[in-house]
Amino acid sequence: MLDEMTKDLYKKGVVKKAWTLAYNSPALLVKKKDSKWRSVINYRRINDVTIKEPYLIPRMDEVFNVLTKAKLMTTFDFTWRYWQTPLEEGDKKKTAFMTKSGRWKYNILPMGVTNAAPTFQQNMEAILNRLLWKKCLN
Numbered sequence: 001m002l003d004e005m006t007k008d009l010y011k012k013g014v015v016k017k018a019w020t021l022a023y024n025s026p027a028l029l030v031k032k033k034d035s036k037w038r039s040v041i042n043y044r045r046i047n048d049v050t051i052k053e054p055y056l057i058p059r060m061d062e063v064f065n066v067l068t069k070a071k072l073m074t075t076f077d078f079t080w081r082y083w084q085t086p087l088e089e090g091d092k093k094k095t096a097f098m099t100k101s102g103r104w105k106y107n108i109l110p111m112g113v114t115n116a117a118p119t120f121q122q123n124m125e126a127i128l129n130r131l132l133w134k135k136c137l138n
Helices: 002-011 044-049 060-068 089-095 116-131
Strands: 015-017 027-031 037-041 097-099 102-106
Touching: 002 015, 002 027, 002 037, 002 097, 002 102, 027 097, 089 102
Parallel strands: none
Antiparallel strands: 015 102, 027 037, 097 102
C-alpha cells in the first residue's frame, strides 16, 4: 500500500526518484480514525539537526479582539497547503525516504519537517499582506 501511495505522489509530481541517498527517513503507514491508511515519513532525526525558523504566533487576545468586530467569517480548507511550496534543489535530498519500489525525495514542502508550518505561515502573510488584521487573519 505504501508503494501505491508513493507512486500516486510521483504521478502528481510531489515526489521524484532519488538516485543517491545521503539522507533517509523511515516511511510507514499509520491508520487514521476512519480506518483508512496514511503514509507518514518520520523526519525526527533530520528535524533534530535542523535550525528552527523562529516564528511568533499572534497573541490570542489580539485575535479575539479582531474577531469580535467581524460581521462575516469564513475559513479556507488548506488540505494540500504545504504542497504548494516548492523546495530548493539542495533541500530536496533531506526529504529522502525508501519504499520497496525505490528511493524517493520530495519536490515540494512535505508535512512533518520542522520548518514546514512557519514557511507556510510566512507565505500566507506575503500573499495576504495588506489585508492582514484589517480584512483577514491567518
